[in-house]
Amino acid sequence: MIEKLISEIHKKQAPIVVGLDPNMAFIPSFIKKAAIEECGETLEAAAGAVLAFNKAIVDAVYDLVPAVKPQIAMYEQFGIPGLIAYKETIDYCRSRGLFVIADVKRADIGSTSKSYANAHLGKITVGKKSVPVFDADFATVNPYLGTDGVKPFLDVCKDEDKGIFVLVKTSNPSSGEFQDKKIGWNTLYELVGDKVEEWGKDLRHGQYSDVGAVVGATYPEMGAELRERMPHTFILVPGYGAQGGKGADLKGFFDKNGDGAIVNSSRGIIAAYTKPGYEKYGEENFADASRAAVLDMKQDLKNAIA
Secondary structure (H helix, E strand, C coil): CHHHHHHHHHHHCCCEEEEECCCHHHCCHHHHHHHHHHHCCCHHHHHHHHHHHHHHHHHHHCCCCCEEEEECHHHHCCHHHHHHHHHHHHHHHHHCCCEEEEEEEECCCHHHHHHHHHHHCCEEEECCEEEECCCCCEEEECCCCCHHHHHHHHHHHHHHCCEEEEEEECCCHHHHHHHCCEECCEEHHHHHHHHHHHHCHHHEECCEECEEEEECCCCHHHHHHHHHHCCCCCEEECCECCCCECHHHCHHHCCCCCCCEEEEECHHHHCHHHCCCCHHHCCCCHHHHHHHHHHHHHHHHHHHHC
């Protein structure tokens, strides 16, 4: 799977993934009004507004970027209607030729983890038929339970040609409370990075493996260090834009050929019309603001990686 994503990154010259993390606070009022008129003040209306918002964003940017990353919590908060919107978002993005990274951060004991892996990347057997469930291309995985929690995802990746991104050094301010703790000569995040390299050895395609890592843009020195430490691990980089990450910080996340990483921006793109520099678009043209934000991000990363 990773070689397919890399090929699409090269084709569009954009190591960018758009985070589809909709929040009712920045969904334009006319979309919410239409959904409420149709469904009333219900969870169905909220989910309908989310889906309409997502489709408009995707229609505006699908030709510019290779991938999207829906964060499942933004959908789960609306209950079953929200999960239906999540699934419909995945299907719509794939119909537009986009790779989908399901930001679910799942893992548990082996049997539970297998169910998570089947749900988000694999298939469920119903009678004599194997049926895909959410059917994303990649999923984010929490390594805290160790190999027991990750192996079911590795098995599905092998069987279904899918990929995962394992949390190594996350972008949030308090990540260091655990991730930066020393264990002998190494930090915990360094040990996890080493394990990610090991988990990926049987899923390697060319330079990179289907087992990637999540490393936050907010920690550029650590990102550069981990790029060297994990030579066969593709990096998903959250934290660009709203969390403070900038293109100038990110060169070290990429290899000498300008490959090896894909950078996520969520609010900075999907809520661009609310941000300084994009106000001229207004609510009615929110998707055009998102497209402009992608083009600006693309240039920012190009300047940084060159």
